[in-house]
Amino acid sequence: MRIAPAILLALAACSNLQPFETAIINPDPDLSEQTQAGKAAKQAREAAIAADPTLAPVSVCYNRMVGTPDQVLDIAKQECGQHSPVFVEQKWDLYSCPLMTPVRITFKCLP
Numbered sequence: 001m002r003i004a005p006a007i008l009l010a011l012a013a014c015s016n017l018q019p020f021e022t023a024i025i026n027p028d029p030d031l032s033e034q035t036q037a038g039k040a041a042k043q044a045r046e047a048a049i050a051a052d053p054t055l056a057p058v059s060v061c062y063n064r065m066v067g068t069p070d071q072v073l074d075i076a077k078q079e080c081g082q083h084s085p086v087f088v089e090q091k092w093d094l095y096s097c098p099l100m101t102p103v104r105i106t107f108k109c110l111p
Helices: 003-014 036-051 069-080
Strands: 020-022 058-062 084-092 103-110
Touching: 020 069, 058 069, 069 084, 069 103
Parallel strands: none
Antiparallel strands: 020 058, 058 103, 084 103
């Protein structure tokens, strides 16, 4: 019975619990993107982001017990460059973020 806690502690010690940017912005496919108009809107969004990368949302994975709001905001500020990060959403997301840093917060970069 003492092996399980030891394994969990070893795994926690081996993993990096600091906040980090995740490349997965929106893992849930939008049902409207399955229609022709939805596909065209998605392509227009992707073209706009390609023309101006600051339009892309910034998502950060973090652990609430380790990462601080200032650390998360610093990552968003760094990714937004001269623009200001504005909060969009925060949620548990084990698809985009690892088990030890399960919270994903998303910002948009606005001038």
